[in-house]
Amino acid sequence: MKTKDRMVPMGPLEGIKVIEIAGIGPCPIAGMMLADLGAEVILVERAAENPNGAGVGGVIESAFFRRGKKSIALDLKIPESINAVLRLVEEADVLIEGFRPGVMERLGLGPKVCLERRPALIYGRMTGWGQVGPLARSAGHDLNYLAISGVLHYGGLPGDTPYPPPTVLGDIGSGSNMLLIGVLSALLHAKATGEGQVIDAAICDGAAYNQTLLASVRAEGAISEEPGETFFRAGSHWCNTYACADGRYITVQALEPNFYRELIALCGFGDDPDFTRQHDPKTWPAARQKMTALFASKPQAHWCELLEGTDACFAPVLTLPEAAEHPHNRERGCFVLDGEFLLPSPAPRFSLTPQEMGVIPRLGQHNEEILGR
16 A cells, blocks of 8 residues: 655646536546546535535545545625636536536526537536436435336345445446546547537436346346345355354355356365256255355455465455555555545556546635636
């Protein structure tokens, strides 16, 4: 794990100017990604605290999604502030916002007004339900969008309720990443044609799109809507999470036959008849019971020593600090230590224009530089 170098970001998006209207959820993460990629991101923040904020991550110094951005603090309820943002729009390549449909229009910063000021502008809108549809103006969060998209149904153990996964699946994977793909694609179009456009990025859309592989597997009959034992729902012994003797956990997912053979051989089950038919669900309960007893007999470190680095498709379940210290993650620089804070590093890696994380700004730190006041 390396210590963060406080250089100004110099990535592949150097020269691109982005206006981000501050909010919560996936839009700030998309803004962070753009800043990590080298764009100049001007974060328009509230001059006063939002009484309806989520109450999560309220300490501004540890709001890692603000890193690399320039912060200006404005009261968007007064015309002077709206005019200041519109002047910035005239020189911007991208504007991103994450409010409910209609909010930006009521502020006087909707896409029609902004595109009149800057016809080549990419106007990215990030919501949970999208700009149109029966639920567009309803409140919601990560879990709700995964539920309505069909993703959540396939999570959890057989006979159990679908479990809420971390927000990386909905907010980030189906929200921030989709907004980022849309913005970058539209930027290429704008650079070629001079035409700006509006990006309607909805988490429910992204979640539906992200389950294309799952839909393909379903079409092949590998999973169904009935709650039963499938390898997607931890029914198999070769695709599961197991508890160890020390209360820690490990994972295996030896899908391919050659990897499966290595897993059961290393675990001592190579000649066990319960393990000969990998894809026969009738054999899974007995095999899973034996694997459960085996992994529960030794601590996590033992299984790491035996299985890690082999083709058994194995990995230990780690906490964030442990992940930062893992040799593989350390060598790849997956995490950075910034004083007392542990930050995930930007991804992916560029051979010619490497990314550098910028500093987390103070609220309104760049008012004078950008607004002259």
